[in-house]
Every structure is written in C-alpha cells, then in structure tokens.
Amino acid sequence: MTTASTTMPMIRLRGICRVYGSGQATTWALRDVNLDIDAGEFVAVMGPSGSGKSTCMNIIGCLDTPSRGSYHFRGVDVCQLDRNARALLRRHYLGFVFQGYNLLSRTTALENVELPLVYQGVSRGERRRRVQAALAAVGLEGREHHTPAELSGGQMQRVAIARAIISSPSVLLADEPTGNLDTARSREIMELLSRLNAQQGITIVMVTHEAEMAAYAQRTVRFVDGRVASDALTRGAA
Amino acid sequence: MILWNALLLALREIRRNVLRSALTVLGIVIGVAAVIVMVTLGRGATAAVSEQIASLGSNLLMVRPGQGFGPNRASARAFTLADATALAAQAGDLQAVAPAASTRSTAIFGNRNWDTMLTGSTNAYLLTGNWKLADGRTFTDAELRAGRAVCILGATVQRELFAGQSPVGSRIRLKRLNCTVVGLLAAKGQSAMGTDQDDVVLLPIRTFQRRVAGNTDVALLITSVRSPDLTDQAMRDITAVLRQRRHLGAGEEDDFNVFDTRQISETLTGTTRVLTLLLGAVAGVSLLVGGIGIMNIMLVSVTERTREIGIRLAIGALEREVLGQFLVEAVVLSSCGGLVGIALALLAGAAITAAIDIPFVLDVPVVTLAFAFSAAVGVLFGYVPARRAARMDPIEALRHE
C-alpha cells in the first residue's frame, strides 16, 4: 500500500460505471468515468442536474460502490473492501459536507462537530479541545451550545464543514456546499474551503452549479450524461 | 467509551420522549411489579405457614391406631402406656414420645365455665409440641406416676376462666375431678388448620385414664425425631416396634398409621408453588407484551431517526456501533421500566403484607432476576429494530425525508 501510494494519485477512478435499477427502468448514472485526483488538489465538479455528480461523489466517498470499474483510494482497491472496512476508510480519511447540511437536529453544534471523534475513540477532553479549534477555524467561536434550529443557514453549513474537517481527513467531499446560501455567505464558505486547502493541505472535491464558486478551485471537472465531458485547470489557477 | 456514549445518547433520547417512553415501558413495569409482588406474597404466605407448622412441633410423627379413615379405624386396638415406653426405649431416632388421649369437657372455675379439650399426656407432650410455660411448673414424676389431680392450662382456658389472672394454685373442676392448676402454657395461636391450639387443659395421662376416661387407652403417640433426615428411619423403627408389640404376622397389614407432619407443610407449599407458577405465567405474558411494545416503539424511533443513522454511518460508524446504540437504548428503556416496576412492587408488597398480616419477605434473587429479565426483554425485542438501523444504506438514509 505504501509503495502503491507513491506511484498512484490519492484518488484513481478507472472505467467507473454505476447502474441503477434493471430491465426497462435501468439508469446509467455514470458511464466509463476515468478520473485522477492528487493529494492537495482543489477540484470543482460541475454539470447539469442528473449528470452523475452526486453519484460520483458517493463512490469517491466510499459510500457507494461502482457497478463496474475500479476505484483506488490511497492505493487501496475500495471495491475489494467490505462495508465495515469502507466505514473505517470514511472514518479516518474522508470528510463529508452533505447537500443540505445534514446535522443532527436538537443536538448542539459542539456535539455535531465532535461526532467523528466519538467514533474514532478520542477522549472527551481532547474532543472538546479539537471542537473549539475547528469551530474557531470556521469562525463560529461561542456557538458551541447552539442547536441547528438556533443557527442561520450559513452557520449550519460552517458547522457541517467543521464536522467534516475535525478528524483532519485526507479528502474533503462537499456536495453543493453553497447550494442554499446567498452570494455573500457562499463566498465566505468558499474562502474557508480555499484556506483549508491552502493551509492544511486538505484535498477538496466540491460539487457546484455556480461558475463563480468553481473559480475558487484549481481545476474543474464537468460531467455530462454520466461522463466526464471536460477536465481543465481553472482560469487564474496554476 | 462508545458504550458510555451510547448510554448518554439513550438517556437523552428517553428524556426527549418522556411520555412516549413511559407508556412504552408500562408493560414491563406491570410485568416486573407483578412478578415481585406475587413472589413476595407467596414467600410471605409460605413463611407464615412454616411458622405455624413449626409451632406445631418439630419433626413430628403422629402414630394413631387404625389405617386410613375407614370404619375399621375406630375398631382398631388403642395403644397403651407400655407401647410409649417401649418406643422411647427401642426406637433410637426418637427424641421424645408423648402418649396422649383427649376428650372434650367443660372446665369450671367459680361461676365461669368453658368447653375445652382435655388431654392426658406426659411432660414429653410439652417437648414434642414446642410448648413453653408462661407460669407455674410442669408435672412432677410423682404426680405422673400416681395420677394426681393436677393440670396445666392453655392460654385460652386461662383467659376464659381466670380473665387473665394467674391460675396457678387454683382448683378447677373437670367432669367429676377437682384438679389443682400447677402451670400455664405460653400462647401459640392458631394452628395451620385454623384451630385454636391454646384451647387445652393438660392432665397427667394416668389421671386422665383413671378419673376421666375410665380406661387405659392411649389414642395417640406423638413422637419427635432427632433430626429431619432421620424421619424415614424413625418411621421404620416405630412400625417395627409396634408391629412386634401388637403381634402382627408377616402377612398382616399395619393396624396403625404413622403420619409425618411435614406432609402438611409440603401440601401447603405445593399449593403456593402452583399459585406462584400461575401468577408467574401471567407476569411472563405481560413482560412479553411489554417487550413487543418496546420493539414497536423502537421501530418507530429507527424510522424517525433514519437521517441521523445515515449521518452516523456516513461519518464512519460501524454496523455494530449503530446496532449497539439502539440496543443500549432499548435495554435502558426496558431496565428503567424494570426499576420502576421493582420500586412499585416493593411499595405494594409492603402495603399488602402489612394489610393481611404476613411477613414481608424481600427476595433479593427474585428482584435481581426480575431486573435481569427486564433488561433481557430490551435486548431481545430491541435487536430487530437495532439491526434494521445498522443495516441501513447510508446514501438512502441521508436522502430520507
């Protein structure tokens, strides 16, 4: 694995297909996707609705397995792993910012953010310390004891980001992190992600519909109809 | 770590739905409370019965002429004082042998009279019957040998004739016999069969035979065995000695019977056991119903919290961790029910035993077992919902609305 990871990119998708349903109702969400993402990259994923962006993110995030093709994450063949092993990969290497926050309701920001650390078996004191740091990193000091109902949309999204980065993942996967936010809030979030990418070296893969947000990334992958239609460095990057 | 966390989560989840949780565990509460109350009452009743049996005397074997309760019973030859002496001398397992004969008669003192039971016996009667003296003395050897006109009163007779005053030294009339009271028995209360054991006047057996009955019959031999495990041996010895003394041939049946008083307590405890079993079954059914209630509410809870489960799984929770979380929740729920049930049962048990005047026997193993059962119900009926949660597909769970 260590030797493989020196020659392989962080993420390598080869000939990935994802088929839903069977017979008449068969949907090809992904058709023969090839994609390499190196450690430290900030990639924007764009494309029309239904083009397979979320499906691809789920596969990269080890939440879903492809119907065909191979996926190597840090040199490990994910398709060979069982449910528990994939859960452990997610726990230790991946951070998710889901479409629509997906925070635990009626649960404080602090407890939402510390959740990944609970499963990592980090001690309570250490968790508190790291939660403070993560909330500070997303600019939410002093909101530890607010529940999602007591936070604005932008604040909830930042709590979700804090939760995704608390375990210092190798890869942060964000599916439309600015989908429900106004432009000003969206820019704040994008600047936060850029900072995380630049300062902590976290690899970021982000789905977005807005070109302005994609411009924060160094590279843009465009999906059309389940295929990678274009893959180019963002203007101004490099 | 994870377990502790699951415990906290479970408690919070229960606090969030206090009313729902309370209603859910009602079945468990009732089941556990029922089991413990039943057992407490059963134990109390058994203890009360054993107390009464013990007051009857310890390890008693009652020997009567005749077999069974048929007509030939009356015709069977009575025992004699010599039989009693022989038994005491030859049956080594016996601690005491009391020959006894009784008849009902009126006891008269001054202008009061009281219909009571006259029993002729020896001092061994006090030993076999666990009688204590409240006043005065037992019979002297001289009085026993000569058949003097002396008697010992039971507490009821003293109450009726002497209105609670000390009767010792007074003379009472029994049939044609003028008799000096030398002792007073300590009260024993009702027997297991509900008769008043204190309604008795004790005479030396010879006095009874000569001056009351007018014969030499001994109607009953009360023997006490040295220790309970010698009972069977003692029964064989008594039978052997009496068969020989009554000249029974090898082919002839016993014309007397030996009755073990333990049989009474065995019958009574047998009855309480059946009762306990029956009520235990009722309690079991209510635990089952309680368990189904828990399963139902856990299934609802798992569905309601699909998104939460999706988040946990996506973040990297293992199947068994999610399973554990919901299992712990079900167990906490059901054991809370168990605890409430135990508290309720102790209150009810104390109240009921006080009301019907039987001892309150707290059966710690049963309370522990009932609690363990309530927890087990949580595991048993929480498993299916918990597994449903653990097996969820994180993507679908996250999309759930």
Ligand SMILES: Nc1ncnc2c1ncn2[C@@H]1O[C@H](COP(=O)(O)OP(=O)(O)OP(=O)(O)O)[C@@H](O)[C@H]1O
């Ligand atoms: N669970 C599923 N069952 C059947 N078809 C599905 C399922 N999930 C996705 N699809 C189909 O796969 C295709 C790709 O879906 P996907 O969610 O990846 O699109 P997307 O690019 O993320 O779109 P959007 O921008 O609207 O989020 C769609 O045609 C969708 O209908």
Ligand SMILES: [Mg+2]
């Ligand atoms: Mg999508």
